[in-house]
Amino acid sequence: MHTxxxxxxxxxxxxxxxxxxxxxxxxxxxxxxxxxxxxxxVSAGRSPRLEDGIMSDLLSRSDNxxxxxxxxxxxxxxxxxxxxxxxxxxxxxxxxxxxxxxLGAWIYRVGLVATIAxxxxxxxxxxxxxxxxxxxxxxxxxxxxxxxxCHAVVALSMPSARLRHATLATLQVSVLLYLTYLFFTPRxxxxxxxxxxxxxxxxxALIVSGTVSLIALFRGWQLYRGDSCEEELTTQHLSSPxxxxxxxxxxxxxxxIHEGL
Numbered sequence: 001m002h003t004x005x006x007x008x009x010x011x012x013x014x015x016x017x018x019x020x021x022x023x024x025x026x027x028x029x030x031x032x033x034x035x036x037x038x039x040x041x042v043s044a045g046r047s048p049r050l051e052d053g054i055m056s057d058l059l060s061r062s063d064n065x066x067x068x069x070x071x072x073x074x075x076x077x078x079x080x081x082x083x084x085x086x087x088x089x090x091x092x093x094x095x096x097x098x099x100x101x102x103l104g105a106w107i108y109r110v111g112l113v114a115t116i117a118x119x120x121x122x123x124x125x126x127x128x129x130x131x132x133x134x135x136x137x138x139x140x141x142x143x144x145x146x147x148x149x150c151h152a153v154v155a156l157s158m159p160s161a162r163l164r165h166a167t168l169a170t171l172q173v174s175v176l177l178y179l180t181y182l183f184f185t186p187r188x189x190x191x192x193x194x195x196x197x198x199x200x201x202x203x204x205a206l207i208v209s210g211t212v213s214l215i216a217l218f219r220g221w222q223l224y225r226g227d228s229c230e231e232e233l234t235t236q237h238l239s240s241p242x243x244x245x246x247x248x249x250x251x252x253x254x255x256x257i258h259e260g261l
Contacts, residue, residue, distance in 0.1 A: 013084045014091065016219035024215065027081035028208055034074020041067030050194035053201060056136065059122040068123045075119025079112045085211060086112060086146075092218040093150050096157035100149055108146025114139035133186075140203055141179050147210040148172035154217065161217060168210050175203055 012018055038058045039048065057063040058071040090105030118135040125132055151169035155162045182188055182199075189196040 014087045016088065016092070016215055016221075019085055019088050020212070020215045020219045023081050023084060024212060027078045030081070031074050031078035034070050034077075038064060038067040038071040038074075041070070050197050053197035054193060055197075055200050056122070056128065056132065059119065060127045061123050062127055072119045072123045076116050079116035079119065082112055082211075083109070085215065088218065089146070089150050089214060092214075092221075093153045097153045100153050104146045104149030104153065106146075107142050107149065111139050111142030111144075111146060114142060137179065137183050140207075141176060141183075143207050144172050144176045144179065144203070144210075147207065147214070148176060150214055151210065154214070164213070165217075168213060171206060172210060175206055179203070 013023070035053075035055070035058060039052050042058065042064045043049070043052045051057070055071070059068055059075070061068050064071070086105050086109035089108060090101050093101030093104060095101075114135050118132065118139055121135070122132050148169050151165040151172060155166040155169055158165075
């Protein structure tokens, strides 16, 4: 990859270091801060309850009239900031298995777009209308499915990381199956709405941990093509369909072998 391409804004925004240490903390920090402020607003004057953490209610103009714009803005900003993450997933996992990487990254990207659409549209809808339910499920299920595919690609291609990423892939698949069951059981949370809040935040935490784990792995690779690094640490040959060699480096600017991250 040429120096001009490597120094372009797109390359900078999709570099593992920038995504891991800048975009992800900023995105999830905005998300968490927005929803926590919204919870404080909606529970003002009384003791907080678990039900106050239901994301759909926090986005609702009728359930949270004074704070819905805060959580809606946090959702949209978080989704927008994470879009470069999908590009990085596609490029990095593509060194291991191109087709599955493209599939996983695009499903993850669909989840981010659905997240943005949910935050942008829900405040202008009545609570729990079908379009909101479909968008919310699409967001959660797509993010989980995309991560499951990417974790599986890593687990099948890198023996040294197999246990951790196979475990994460299994967790993501389990959550996907559970979400599928919930989609076809609309009255599942009747009488226990507090459990809806717990499920939403647990799934969100799993998405965060899955994303961070993958990006941290890519950052640790410090992929090298041969023209921009200072100190070589070791070399790994991955069982990749493309036969790529990945050199793990310490120091210098990281680029991938084939195209560059």
